Amino acid sequence: xxxxxxxxxxxxxxxxxFTAQRPAGFADPHLIAANPDTARLIGLEPAQLDTPxxxxxxxxxTTPAGSAPLAMVYSGHQFxxxxxxxxxxxxxxxxxxxxxxxxxxxHLKGAGKTPYSRFADxxxxxxxxxxxxxxxxxxxxxGIATTRSLAIAGSDEPVIREQVEPGAMLLRLARTHIRFxxxxxxxxxxxxxLVQVLADHVIExxxxxxxxxxxxxxxxxxxxxxxxxxxxxxxxxxxFCHGVMNTDNMSILGETLDYGPYGFLDAYDPGHxxxxxxxxxxxxxxxxxxxxxxxxxxxxxxxxSLIPAAALREVLLxxxxxxxxxxxxxxxxxxxxxxxxxxxxxLIDDLLALLAAGAIDYTLFFRRLCDFRPGADNQPLRDxxxxxxxxxxxxxxxxxxxxxxxxxxxxxxxxxxxxxxxYLLRNYLAEIAIRQAEDExxxxxxxxLRQVLxxxxxxxPQFARYAEPPPDWGRKLAISCSS
Numbered sequence: 111x112x113x114x115x116x117x118x119x120x121x122x123x124x125x126x127x128f129t130a131q132r133p134a135g136f137a138d139p140h141l142i143a144a145n146p147d148t149a150r151l152i153g154l155e156p157a158q159l160d161t162p163x164x165x166x167x168x169x170x171x172t173t174p175a176g177s178a179p180l181a182m183v184y185s186g187h188q189f190x191x192x193x194x195x196x197x198x199x200x201x202x203x204x205x206x207x208x209x210x211x212x213x214x215x216x217h218l219k220g221a222g223k224t225p226y227s228r229f230a231d232x233x234x235x236x237x238x239x240x241x242x243x244x245x246x247x248x249x250x251x252x253g254i255a256t257t258r259s260l261a262i263a264g265s266d267e268p269v270i271r272e273q274v275e276p277g278a279m280l281l282r283l284a285r286t287h288i289r290f291x292x293x294x295x296x297x298x299x300x301x302x303x304l305v306q307v308l309a310d311h312v313i314e315x316x317x318x319x320x321x322x323x324x325x326x327x328x329x330x331x332x333x334x335x336x337x338x339x340x341x342x343x344x345x346x347x348x349x350f351c352h353g354v355m356n357t358d359n360m361s362i363l364g365e366t367l368d369y370g371p372y373g374f375l376d377a378y379d380p381g382h383x384x385x386x387x388x389x390x391x392x393x394x395x396x397x398x399x400x401x402x403x404x405x406x407x408x409x410x411x412x413x414x415s416l417i418p419a420a421a422l423r424e425v426l427l428x429x430x431x432x433x434x435x436x437x438x439x440x441x442x443x444x445x446x447x448x449x450x451x452x453x454x455x456x457l458i459d460d461l462l463a464l465l466a467a468g469a470i471d472y473t474l475f476f477r478r479l480c481d482f483r484p485g486a487d488n489q490p491l492r493d494x495x496x497x498x499x500x501x502x503x504x505x506x507x508x509x510x511x512x513x514x515x516x517x518x519x520x521x522x523x524x525x526x527x528x529x530x531x532x533y534l535l536r537n538y539l540a541e542i543a544i545r546q547a548e549d550e551x552x553x554x555x556x557x558x559l560r561q562v563l564x565x566x567x568x569x570x571p572q573f574a575r576y577a578e579p580p581p582d583w584g585r586k587l588a589i590s591c592s593s
Contacts, residue, residue, distance in 0.1 A: 112163055114152060115208045116176030119315055120288075126296075126304055128180040133170030133202055134222025134232070136265035136279065141165050142236070142547065143243055143556045144261040147564070148283055152207050152214055152260075159261065168281045169263035170221050177205040177216075181224035185298065186291030186358025187408050189392055194298060196291060196358050197226025200234060203287060213315060215287050216260075220279040233269045236262075237544050239280040240556060242369040244543070246282075248535035248563045249366055254344045255337070256366040257284040262556075276548065284365060288312060290334075290405055291358035293412035302415035309416060312362055327416040332425045335406045337364025339429050342402045343436035346395075347444065348531065349375035349472045353385035353589070355393050355401045357408050371589040374534045376580050378465035378472040386588045399437075403429050443529045444476050445508070446522040448515060457507060464504055468496045471579045473534050480526040483519060484509045531566035532577045535559070538584025539576060
């Protein structure tokens, strides 16, 4: 039996914050993937994932005792324009469970229509659920705060997107699904008392240290701003593009939330747009830090009934220095620079310009950089660069900079391998798993990728093929919001 220790604190906020809703289960579902690692987080044993009870639960056909399914309401700024009401249009918060690490939300995506579906069908497609299932594991393996997933349930039920696709459901885990847009919803409806109720809930449930501050609401806002700045610095360091950084997709706790047309950089391109629906490039890779600040400013407006304007401005001013400092720290680590010296910023920026000019594979270059040897020709690294003279000039500067570092080459190499991943969820790898699942009913590649992505910094020689750059067909895959 799936007896979980439910503690549904969001439910206690009342129906201003949600609509009670039962999932619309799939007829004749089948299990596509189940994650034993996330199962353990909520107290389930791996053996329980292969039971009829588990399949019935993750396919929306049963509601275990203690579960209280609901669709959360929120609003948000989408591509810069405010949408007054959004909400869980195809997902349900099934409940919250107590764990040693705190509360964990259980959220079923693709569970059918809700009052917030607008004119949509409330379903998810197999393609998008596979991408989200793998993305959460990819970022978690990289040490980046993220939602994760427990399982994918499949169905023969057709779902219409750009074409007819097989339907699926994803059971997602998160610390919370409260978003920047959750606060915006009540602020713009002129319900400041409910903004306060929600803020009190977040502080009491997730940020108890903020409650001990003289200005707890300012502490809440500062936590959101700082967590967002650190999160986006991590995205930039590994070359991750979210694709739809609307305020309704921004977690109040700073977790990566709502995977749609995301992607990791292959060839380094600061202006890369991973969402082919982002016609103006609002959410291009190099714009993510600025968009994060824009979103924090939107949150500031939503909290303006609780926090004085001067305090909001003061906290917002902390965002850019924190993000830049954290990004520079990570960039120095990628280069094996344990100390910070004048000239490091120029060394980093000139390397990124070199990568951009040559459209050099971002992940592969930094992984090979781990083997850089001062005074050597470093041919495997040099071979990645079309402009050999430019690389040689930069390598001489890098060689000189390394002379100022303590420690051996072997120690530096090991430290660099711990921050420069060998394996990422490149779009073409996800696409292979999707095609095998859709065309052949073969779900084995999903599990293999999950295992690879769990240890992205390890050599894993048995999986070496997953570290290869994309083939020609995989370089320009179009990924849309419906993904």
